[in-house]
Amino acid sequence: MEEVRYLPNDVICNCKQVTMADIDNALHSHKTFSDVQKEFEEVQRLTACSTGCGGCHDKIMAVISSIISG
Numbered sequence: 001m002e003e004v005r006y007l008p009n010d011v012i013c014n015c016k017q018v019t020m021a022d023i024d025n026a027l028h029s030h031k032t033f034s035d036v037q038k039e040f041e042e043v044q045r046l047t048a049c050s051t052g053c054g055g056c057h058d059k060i061m062a063v064i065s066s067i068i069s070g
């Protein structure tokens with residue numbers, strides 16, 4: 001999979017102004033990662049990302065999968 005690299009202040013979800021750092025923090029608020037879809041739902045619950053137009057969904061999924069796969 002293509003590597004996704006963003007800086008902490010890069011806004012990943014424009015509608016909700018959720019940054020890379022917000023997603024990273026939300027992911028690391030718990031210790032064990034499960035699958036990407038579950039993590040997406042958790043990050044969405046914590047940050048409200050991807051609850052506007054939904055256009056960032058794939059980008060967020062890619063970001064999460066790159067973080068949890070290290």
Ligand code: FES
Nearest residue numbers: 013015052053054
């Ligand atoms: S850019 Fe994330 S919901 Fe619209």
